Amino acid sequence: MTAPVEPNAGQIKPRSAGDPAPLNRWERTAAALAGVTGSVAGGVAVFVTDNQAGTAALLVAGVAFLLIGIQGTALKRIGSGDQVAEFDLRAANEVVDKAEAVRAAGQPERDVEALVDVAIMIDPSVEHRPFVREVRYAQRVGEALDRIFGQKSVLREPVWDRGRRPDFQLVVNGHDIDVEVLHHLWSLVDLELIAEEAARSGQPILAISDTTVPPWAMEFNSMDHAVPVEVVSWRGGNDDDLLQRAVLRLSR
Numbered sequence: 001m002t003a004p005v006e007p008n009a010g011q012i013k014p015r016s017a018g019d020p021a022p023l024n025r026w027e028r029t030a031a032a033l034a035g036v037t038g039s040v041a042g043g044v045a046v047f048v049t050d051n052q053a054g055t056a057a058l059l060v061a062g063v064a065f066l067l068i069g070i071q072g073t074a075l076k077r078i079g080s081g082d083q084v085a086e087f088d089l090r091a092a093n094e095v096v097d098k099a100e101a102v103r104a105a106g107q108p109e110r111d112v113e114a115l116v117d118v119a120i121m122i123d124p125s126v127e128h129r130p131f132v133r134e135v136r137y138a139q140r141v142g143e144a145l146d147r148i149f150g151q152k153s154v155l156r157e158p159v160w161d162r163g164r165r166p167d168f169q170l171v172v173n174g175h176d177i178d179v180e181v182l183h184h185l186w187s188l189v190d191l192e193l194i195a196e197e198a199a200r201s202g203q204p205i206l207a208i209s210d211t212t213v214p215p216w217a218m219e220f221n222s223m224d225h226a227v228p229v230e231v232v233s234w235r236g237g238n239d240d241d242l243l244q245r246a247v248l249r250l251s252r
Contacts, residue, residue, distance in 0.1 A: 089123045089125055089126065091122050091123070092119045092120070092122040092123035092125070092126040093119075093126060093129070095115055095116075095118050095119035095122065096115070096116065096119045096126055096129055096131060096132060098115055099112045099115035099116050099119065099131070099135070100131055102115060109138075109156070109167075110156075112135060113135060113139060116132055116135045116136070119132070120132070133183070134183045137181065137183050137210055138167055138181045138183070140236075141167075141168075141179075141181050141208055141234060142154065142156065142167075142168060144234065144237070144240060144243060145168060145170065145179070145243075147240065148240055148243060148244050148247075149170060149172060149244075149247070153170055153171050153172060154168055154169075154170060155168065155169040155170075155171070156168060166178035166179055166180055166205070167179055167180060167181045168181075170206075170247060172247055172248070172251040173248075173251045173252075174251075175204070175250070175251040176203050176204075177203065177204050177205070177206055177247060177250050177251060178198070178201070178203050178204070178205045178206070179205070179206050179208060180194055180205055180206070180207045180208070181208050182207050182208065182209040182231075183209065183210055184209065184210065184211055185207075185209040185211045185213070185214070185217060185231065188216055188217070188220065190207075191207060191217060191220050191229070191231055194207050194229055195220075195225050195226075195227075195229045198225065198226075198227040198228070198229045199225075199226045199227050201227075202227060203227065204227055204228040204229065204230075204250040204251075205227075205228075205229045205230075206229075206230055206231075206232065206246055206247060206250055207229070207230070207231040207232070208231075208232055208233075208234050208243070209231060209232075209233055209234075210233070210234065210235050211233060212233055213231060213232065213233045217231050228249075228250050230246050230249065230250060232246040
């Protein structure tokens with residue numbers, strides 16, 4: 001019988017399901033910068049303020065973000081005595097709530113995305129929240145459009161003076177195409193509203209969803225609209241060709 005081989009110190013241990021996912025270089029850099037800023041501010045506050053509790057909390061938060069940047073994974077808890085910084089699901093959810101409020105207030109989508117990124121850094125489990133999935137899906141769609149048509153052809157948050165502003169605007173073959181990211185395709189009413197918007201604006205609209213296009217949506221695609229409108233399913237790189245063909249049909 002062969003004796004079991006013990007893993008040596010040089011082998012990499014697989015990450016368990018409960019461990020946070022490693023951060024990428026930019027996330028680590030952002031965390032480190034936030035840590036330096038918080039630590040310096042806390043250090044200065046020690047000498048210029050009497051609010052010792054707030055100063056200690058600021059220092060703890062600064063050190064926590066530095067550790068996130070150094071170790072490259074989300075930090076769950078750090079602290080000493082009664083000054084503890086909690087990087088948990090509750091804190092992450094509060095940041096997501098803030099992101100939803102920022103979008104509701106009509107602020108730039110990049111601000112929403114930045115807050116969602118911070119929430120995921122605090123606790124990756126918030127990625128299961130519907131709002132976070134929606135934001136992440138729109139980000140992936142934008143990356144796909146950049147990949148297929150080139151960044152110069154993709155406008156994010158275009159200047160808008162009529163109706164509902166689209167998520168993206170494409171310039172293909174000399175034609176402007178508005179892009180609406182639906183995430184989930186709920187009902188025919190969603191598409192009828194988009195068709196009405198296209199008729200008002202006079203510009204074709206491509207609706208992109210992460211769900212399989214149902215028969216009633218396929219029937220909608222075959223209708224003769226006053227201004228071309230189409231819905232397409234995109235769930236990843238394997239669907240890039242479907243996305244490209246739909247755009248080319250709308251740009252004729």
